[in-house]
Amino acid sequence: MRRLTGSTSFHLVSMCLLAIGLSGGFSLQANSMEKPGVNTIFSERELQTAAWIRDAARQDNLSYKILESLTTEVGPRMAGTPGDARAVAWAESKFKELGFDKVWKEPVTFPSWKRGVEKAEIVSPFPQPLAITALGNSIATPDNGLVADLIEFASLKDLVAAPPEKIKGKIVFINHKMQNSNEYGLVVPGRSSGASEAARKGAVAIIIRSVGTDSHRFPHTGVMRYEAGVPPIPAAAMSNVDADMVARMIKRGKPVSLKLELSSSANGSYTSYNVIGEITGSELPNEYVLIGGHLDSWDLGTGAIDDGAGCAIAMSAAEFIQRNRIKPKRTIRVVLFANEEQGLFGGKAYLEAHRQQISRIQAAAEADLGQGPVTKMSSFVRAEALPLVKQMQMVLAPLGIEAGDNNAFPGPDMGDLRLAGAASFGLALKADDYFDLHHTPDDTFDKIEPARINQAAATYAVFAWMAAQAPLHFGSGPELEKLNKK
């Protein structure tokens, strides 16, 4: 408790909690589970501290302010652009300003891609322009664009099943409507693999219905891949509104001809950085809880929900602990990953740089599904740590957070860490409206609601503090690596 002496705000509240018995309302069963000489569960005092963090951090507005700063002062920060470099500088400076104990960056090198002109119009029978955007990695069309008839498919699956003679020389239009936020995984393969599937059958280009749940005239960008050995063709997305309109044209039965003009291109190699800030642990500084988000965004919006929110949630969670002088035993490390959008480059680089120290990761959890709130916490830890996880879930329950299973996905940039044996947590963010804004110009700060992001920041603060303070190692290492392979 030495650490706490200087923290008036925490100290007072903590005393109040003790005095009036507001220790969270859940059964602690502390003594019954302790083994002689080893704490295997959190002490009552630790649970009180965690409950205080939960309630006080929720009243804190720092995550909102950090996100306001990032979106206003940096804005779009697509990997490999000047915005990327500005974001890295902002992150280093912000970590320092927030009083993190250590701040550094680690290089991440990747092939860069640049957007250019992007235009499409229906040429006949009903000439009108469409709202489109190039998919990330798309090659350009010829200089003055290309014109061909559209052929519509309801899904990638239908394209794969179609005879090549119907497709040759045409522009493939995949009109797969994403009905709700659970369908991202179902619909997104059309974006990532559609071009090569279409090209294999002789298509000259592909234009997909945006992978998104809104009805506004915003196309959704996102990354695509060319399959080796298949000729690359230009790839774009039109807004859901335009997809509805083009489908109405096609229904009239005459050939519908589209002109597509893209000047996007590969742009050499670029080195960006994972930017890292640490709150050093008091007893086991070499072990750390890893939280974070990805610093890059797409270029159309200002990356408020994807993933400025995740960066702000993780930074503010750690800063809250630092500011209130309640350092836990282990270190809390916040990583803002480089270039998630174009292929998880930051996450892969982090794994390569730290592969030999997987067992030093006490727990890993990334925020990358918007502004919150968190609705569920799941884990991926050794069996001995499950009682601790249960206690963490009980502390978080008053925030409306359900207990999940022990098969957590820690987030896109940390998925490979789990495969390498890192103990992982999944703090599920409510994503009902996430895919309305995702990868569009409309991903902007005005969409952020303080109550939502503050709940998520409080949840991460509780999670990070408890995991870092836990009396047991959560099991990162060969044991969990093996469990992945079962």
Add this chain to the structure above:
Amino acid sequence: MRRLTGSTSFHLVSMCLLAIGLSGGFSLQANSMEKPGVNTIFSERELQTAAWIRDAARQDNLSYKILESLTTEVGPRMAGTPGDARAVAWAESKFKELGFDKVWKEPVTFPSWKRGVEKAEIVSPFPQPLAITALGNSIATPDNGLVADLIEFASLKDLVAAPPEKIKGKIVFINHKMQNSNEYGLVVPGRSSGASEAARKGAVAIIIRSVGTDSHRFPHTGVMRYEAGVPPIPAAAMSNVDADMVARMIKRGKPVSLKLELSSSANGSYTSYNVIGEITGSELPNEYVLIGGHLDSWDLGTGAIDDGAGCAIAMSAAEFIQRNRIKPKRTIRVVLFANEEQGLFGGKAYLEAHRQQISRIQAAAEADLGQGPVTKMSSFVRAEALPLVKQMQMVLAPLGIEAGDNNAFPGPDMGDLRLAGAASFGLALKADDYFDLHHTPDDTFDKIEPARINQAAATYAVFAWMAAQAPLHFGSGPELEKLNKK
């Protein structure tokens, strides 16, 4: 009733109404108000027919289908563009296809304006692109754009009050937020007059917060005017989202510098057309009820709510009467006006062409505030016709339509007709969400709800039929012209 014999659908329903006494539930007081030899109110049979139109037309989906056709087959149709010419051809063809008795067009000549490149970005201290659009009539910037510091004003009024030395050499930013749909008249002067007010004080350009109620990253275009004798400067609008962001930058206290690039320009003279279709009256074919909307739209969206909806409502209302063989005594004339957006050119041309026959207009009402529903009906008629208006209001009451006063505004293209003495009606459309979409790329067909537009079409059908069938002339002519001037 001879006219009705062939209309099975109407006839059957009409008989049913008589049989089960469903005549609308309002007190008719027919006999008490009749004068010997002259009907001064609608007969019970006429009221039954009107009630049948109300209920049957509401089940009809033609307005929705017409609008689907216009937005899909024509799309954007800004005055003076190829889309304008396609819209005129579409309208002539659609009137004929719908079985109107007479279809013709009347020329409307106006100065044409073309949009070009439109880009803006914050240059310093926080470089990022903005979502902007040129205002209609704006001149271009120099070829590579212009760069200057922004100076923010909360409203046009504040700009007018500001000392010139603060403005000279700067880009004026009017950040007047439209809080709800009632504030259009309050906020729009900044768009129309802001450029000349700014230029008078030495500003090099103006960029306004969009006049609109949404929080999406769409700029709202709209027309502006240069005052004679004041140097023209480029004029643009940024989205509400961008205005919030730029205001956050300015709040940080350092100069905020913006680069603006527009290549819009005047484009000579263009002749478009008011396209007109008539259902000829059975007894007084030279008198007519005038309904309509404007055929032109802005170019960013497909003009679904502004004003494809108005065109579709008026066309379907008249067609419903024709299809059901319930022609009223007077003619119903549907006018789809040319170039409302850039200065009411179609309305002015109509007045000039028909100024000598104002007294032939039984009643005038334009639909130009979206898809409905209609919430109120007001009138501008001579006193003797007020009992008829009251009956019309009673027939419409079950649609949720309130009775208004006798000082109706008949719509933008018909406003001058009222000033010239035309009896007028105001069928107020519910506009809560209208200014979310107005003049943006998001003004598209998917926003249309059949129940809303069908209610509006039914209202116009009832209004047009009753006004055309009315036993009294509503008073168009010198008497009402004088009333305007009181």
